[in-house]
Amino acid sequence: MFIVLAGSPRGGITLTELTPEGVASAPLRLDGAGLLTAVASREPQRPRWVWSDTALWYPALLQAGLRVERSQDLRLAHRILKLAEATKGTALRDAPANAWDGSAVPPGDHANTLFDDGASENGADPIAEFLLQRHTLDDVARTDPAKAARLQLLLAAESCGALIAEEMRFTGMPWRRDVHAATLEEALGPRPQFGGRPAKLEGLADRIRVALDNPALNPDSQPDLLRSLKRAGLPVTGTSKWELRELRHPAIEPLLEFKKGARLLSANGWAWMDAWVQNGRFHPEYVVGGVVTGRWATRGGGALQLPAEVRGAVHADEGWSLVVADAAQLEPRIIAAMSRDEAMAAAGRKRDLYQGLVDAGVVDTRAHAKIAMLGALYGATSGESARLMPRLTRAFPRVIGLVEAAARAGERGEQVSTWLGRSSPLPGDDWAGADAVPSTDAPAADDRRARQAARDWGRFTRNFVAQGTAAEWAMCWMAGLRQRLRALADERGEPHLVLFLHDEVMVHTPAHLADAVTIAVTEAADDAGRLLFGNFPVDFALTVATVSSYDQAK
DNA sequence: AGCTTGAGCGCC
DNA sequence: AAAAGGCGCTCAAGCT
Numbered sequence: 001m002f003i004v005l006a007g008s009p010r011g012g013i014t015l016t017e018l019t020p021e022g023v024a025s026a027p028l029r030l031d032g033a034g035l036l037t038a039v040a041s042r043e044p045q046r047p048r049w050v051w052s053d054t055a056l057w058y059p060a061l062l063q064a065g066l067r068v069e070r071s072q073d074l075r076l077a078h079r080i081l082k083l084a085e086a087t088k089g090t091a092l093r094d095a096p097a098n099a100w101d102g103s104a105v106p107p108g109d110h111a112n113t114l115f116d117d118g119a120s121e122n123g124a125d126p127i128a129e130f131l132l133q134r135h136t137l138d139d140v141a142r143t144d145p146a147k148a149a150r151l152q153l154l155l156a157a158e159s160c161g162a163l164i165a166e167e168m169r170f171t172g173m174p175w176r177r178d179v180h181a182a183t184l185e186e187a188l189g190p191r192p193q194f195g196g197r198p199a200k201l202e203g204l205a206d207r208i209r210v211a212l213d214n215p216a217l218n219p220d221s222q223p224d225l226l227r228s229l230k231r232a233g234l235p236v237t238g239t240s241k242w243e244l245r246e247l248r249h250p251a252i253e254p255l256l257e258f259k260k261g262a263r264l265l266s267a268n269g270w271a272w273m274d275a276w277v278q279n280g281r282f283h284p285e286y287v288v289g290g291v292v293t294g295r296w297a298t299r300g301g302g303a304l305q306l307p308a309e310v311r312g313a314v315h316a317d318e319g320w321s322l323v324v325a326d327a328a329q330l331e332p333r334i335i336a337a338m339s340r341d342e343a344m345a346a347a348g349r350k351r352d353l354y355q356g357l358v359d360a361g362v363v364d365t366r367a368h369a370k371i372a373m374l375g376a377l378y379g380a381t382s383g384e385s386a387r388l389m390p391r392l393t394r395a396f397p398r399v400i401g402l403v404e405a406a407a408r409a410g411e412r413g414e415q416v417s418t419w420l421g422r423s424s425p426l427p428g429d430d431w432a433g434a435d436a437v438p439s440t441d442a443p444a445a446d447d448r449r450a451r452q453a454a455r456d457w458g459r460f461t462r463n464f465v466a467q468g469t470a471a472e473w474a475m476c477w478m479a480g481l482r483q484r485l486r487a488l489a490d491e492r493g494e495p496h497l498v499l500f501l502h503d504e505v506m507v508h509t510p511a512h513l514a515d516a517v518t519i520a521v522t523e524a525a526d527d528a529g530r531l532l533f534g535n536f537p538v539d540f541a542l543t544v545a546t547v548s549s550y551d552q553a554k
Numbered sequence: 555a556g557c558t559t560g561a562g563c564g565c566c
Numbered sequence: 567a568a569a570a571g572g573c574g575c576t577c578a579a580g581c582t
Contacts, residue, residue, distance in 0.1 A: 221578060222561060240562060242568090263563060266576050291572060295566085302574055305565040326566095371569090378570035385569065463571040467566095502566045502572090 002072075003042060004050040006126045009035060009060035017047075022131055036064045048072055050130050054162035054288075062170040069483075073159040074129050075100060076289055080154060081136050085415050085423045086147050092136040099124035147421060153531070154420035154472060158289060160479040164497060165286035165296070172281025173303070173314055173498040174322075174508055179549075180273055180313035187309075188261050191270050198265065204258040211251035219258055267302065268310045276301045282314075286500070293464055294422050294471035295502055304501055306550075314506075314550035320493070321514040324553035325521045325544040326504035329353040330473070331466045332373050332399075337529070337538040338419055338469060341398035345538040353541075362395040363388060376403055377466050379459035403462050410461025411454040418468035419532060427457050469532075473540070474503055476531050480524035481505065488516050495520075506550065514546040 001020075007013040011032050017025040030038055039049075039061055048070040051057045061068065078092075078100040087093045133155075141148035184191070189199035197205065209217045212228045219225055222239050229236050234247055241259055244252055276282055282301070290297025298304050306314070316322045327333075332353050336344035347356030354369035363369045368384075372392050375385030376399070393400045406416045410424070417423045478500055485495045485507065495509035495517050509517045525540045545553045 218578095223579075238561075246567095259562085263576090267564065267574095293572065295572065297573065299574090302564080305563090305574060307564055309564095330566095374570070378572095380570050383567090383569050459571065467572060504566080 001045065001047045002050050002130070003047045004127050004130055005035070005057060006052075009057050016127055018050075018127075018130070022134065024127065032060070036061070036066060039066050039068065043068055046070065050074065050126060052124065052126055054159070054166055058163060058166040059170065062166060067167070068163065070156070071159045071163055072130065072133075072155060073162045073288075074126055074133070075102070076158050076162060077133055077155045078129065079289065080158065080422055081133060081151070083423050083425065084151065084421050085417050086140050086144070086151055086421045087136055090136045090139045092132050095132075100129055150419065151421045153476075154418075154422060157420075157472060157475040157479055158294075160482070161296070161475045162288045164478060164482055164500070165288050168497055168500070169283055169285055171496055171498065172278075172283045173506075174317055174320075175277045175280060175282040176313050176315040176549075177273060177277055177280070179315060180268075180277070180310055181270075183310055183312065184264070184269060187264055188269070198261075201258060201261045201265065204254045204261065207254040208251050208258060211249070211254065219255065220262060225255075264307070264309060267305075268307060280317075291471075292425055293468040294418065294475075295467065296471075296500065303499065308551070311550040314499075316508060316511075316548050319511055321509055321511045321546050321548060322498075322550060322553075323495075323507040323509055323514055323517045323521065323544065323546050324504070324550065325506075325518075325525075325542045326501075326554075327474070327477070327525065328541045328543055329373070330470050330503040330540070331377055333538055333540055334419075334470045334473060335377070335399050335402055335466050336396075337533040337536050338465070339398040339402040340536060341396050341402075342537075344396045344399050345536070348541070349537075349539055351541045357395075360395065362391055376400060377463060379403075379407055379462045381455075403466065406465045407458035407462035409458075410464075411458035413454075413457070414461075416461045416465050418465055418472055420469070420472045422468050422472070424461050424464045424468075427453075470503065473528050473532055474500070476528040477524050477540075478505055480527045480531075481507075481521055484520035484524055485509075485517065488513055488520065518544050518546065 002018040004016045004018060005013060006016070009032060013030040013032075013035050015028040015030055015035075015038055028038070043066070046069055049068050050072045051074065053075050054071060054073045058068075081087050081092055082101065137148050137152055140151060188201055192198055205219050208219050209215050212232050214228045214231070217224060217228050225239050226236065229239065229251070232249065232251065234249055236243055236247070241256055244256060276284065282303070284301035284303030285299045286303065287297040287299050296304070314322070328351065329348065332344065333348050335341075336348060343360070347353055347360050347362075350356045350359070352366075354366045354373070357363055357369035357372075358366055363372055368388060371385045372388035374380070375389055376392055380386045380389070409416050413427055415423045415426060478497065482497060485497070488495055490510075490513070492512065493510040495507050495513055497505060498508045499506035505521065507517050507521065521544060522542055525542050529538060529540045543554075547553050
C-alpha cells in the first residue's frame with residue numbers, strides 16, 4: 001500500500017491512500033499533530049510513504065519519535081527517471097521541465113518550500129507525480145520487465161538512503177569534544193582568545209619568515225609565499241606540499257608543518273567544532289544522490305572528509321561500541337559481477353582481491369595489482385598503470401571489455417548506465433567530442449581539444465558505471481543493515497548507523513550487541529550482492545572492526 | 555560589499 | 567615519482 005502526503009508537515013496536509021492499482025481513497029485533511037497520529041497508526045501496516053522530499057517531511061516525524069520503514073522520495077526518483085536511458089520515449093522523460101526538476105530542499109529551510117502552499121502549486125502535485133512515475137516504470141516493463149525491476153529497486157534504495165541520511169543527521173555521530181580539543185591543542189597550541197593564529201602555528205610562521213628572509217611574509221597567502229620561495233632561489237612553480245617535499249631548504253620543514261596545521265585549523269578546528277558538534281554529537285548534513293554517479297555528498301560539516309587526525313574524537317558512549325565495516329576492493333568486485341567475469345570473481349573469492357590477482361599469476365606483486373586495477377577503473381593512459389593493462393585484459397577480458405565499452409560510449413558522447421539503471425549525464429554544450437567539425441581558423445588546435453575532451457569524458461563514463469553501481473550496492477547493503485539493526489534492539493538500546501562513507505559504514509551499538517552487529521553487517525553485504533547480481537558467485541568481502549573510537553579501525 | 559575562481563588538501 | 571575517477575571545504579585573490 002502507498003500513502004501519499006501532500007502539503008507540508010507543518011499543516012495543510014492531505015493524506016491519500018493508494019492501492020497498487022492506483023485507486024485512491026478519499027483524501028484526509030490533517031494538521032501537523034494529525035500527521036503524527038496518522039503516521040503512528042498506519043506505519044505498522046508497513047506502507048510505502050510517498051512524499052515530495054524526505055528532507056522536508058522526515059525530520060518532523062523523527063522529532064516526534066517516529067520512524068518509517070519505507071518511502072518513495074519523489075524528487076530523487078524523478079531525477080533518476082528523467083535522466084535514465086531506460087525511460088526513453090516515456091511521458092515523464094518527454095515532459096517539459098517542471099517543479100520536480102528542482103534541486104533539494106535548501107538547508108535550514110526544511111519546512112518552507114514551494115510545496116508549502118499546497119499540493120498543486122506549480123503543478124507539483126505529489127499524487128500526479130507518483131502515478132506518472134508508476135506509469136513510467138510500467139512502460140519500461142512492457143518492453144523489458146527486468147530493466148523495470150532494477151529501476152524500481154534503485155528508486156527504493158535511493159529513497160531508503162534518504163531516510164537513513166535524515167536518521168543519521170538527527171541522531172548524530174558520537175563525538176568527544178575533549179578528545180578533539182586535545183588534538184587541536186597538541187598540534188596548534190591553546191585556542192586563541194581573540195582570533196589570530198594559535199601560538200604553535202605563529203611560531204612556525206616566524207621560522208619560515210626567518211628562513212626566507214622576509215619578515216612581512218604571510219604564509220597563508222599563496223602568491224606571497226610563492227614570490228618569497230622564488231626570491232630565495234627555489235625552483236618552484238606552485239606551493240603544494242608535493243612539490244615542496246622534494247626541496248632541500250631550511251624553510252621547507254617548518255612550512256610543511258605550518259600547512260598541515262593551517263589545514264587542520266581551518267577545516268576541523270575550534271570553529272568547526274562549535275558549528276557542528278552539540279551535546280556530544282556531530283550532526284552532518286548528507287546530500288543523497290549529490291554526486292552524479294549516485295554517491296552521497298555533504299552540505300556543511302564535511303562528514304565524508306573527516307581527516308584521520310581527528311577520527312579519535314569519534315568515540316562510542318560509555319557501555320557502547322563502534323562497529324566499523326568497509327567493503328574491500330568494492331569496485332573491482334562490482335565490475336566483475338556486472339561483466340559476469342568468473343575469473344576475476346574467483347580472484348576475489350579470497351578476502352583480498354589484489355592478492356588473488358597475484359596468486360592467479362596475473363601480476364607479480366600486490367602493489368602492482370592495485371595500480372593495475374585503478375588504471376582499469378580510472379582509465380590510465382601512461383605510466384606503470386597503463387603498462388600493466390594488457391595483462392589485465394588477457395586475464396579478465398570480460399571486465400576490461402565492460403569498462404572499455406563504457407569509455408568508448410562516452411567518447412562518442414553517449415550516455416552509459418549503472419547496473420540498476422542510473423544514467424550518466426550527457427556531455428555539456430561546450431563538449432565538441434569526437435564528431436567535432438574543425439573550424440576554419442584553427443582546425444588543428446580545435447581538433448586536438450576535441451579529442452582531449454572526448455578522452456576525458458570517456459574516462460568519466462568508464463568510471464561512472466563502476467562507481468555508480470558500487471554506490472547502488474552500498475545503498476542496498478545499508479538498507480538491509482538498517483532493518484537488521486532494528487531487530488537487534490533490546491532494553492539496553494538499539495544499534496544505529498552513524499556514518500556512511502561510500503564503501504564503509506559505522507554502527508554505534510550497545511557493547512554487548514557488537515558481535516551481533518558484525519554478523520548483521522556481513523549478512524547484509526551478502527544480501528546486497530544477491531539482490532543485485534543474483535547467483536553470480538561474487539563475494540563482497542568486508543573488513544569489520546569493533547572499536548571504541550574511529551581511529552582504532554584499520 | 556559580495557560574489558566567483560583557483561590553489562590546495564582532506565576523503566573514497 | 568606520478569598518474570587516473572568522484573567529491574567538499576576554506577582561504578585569498580580577483581572580480582563586479
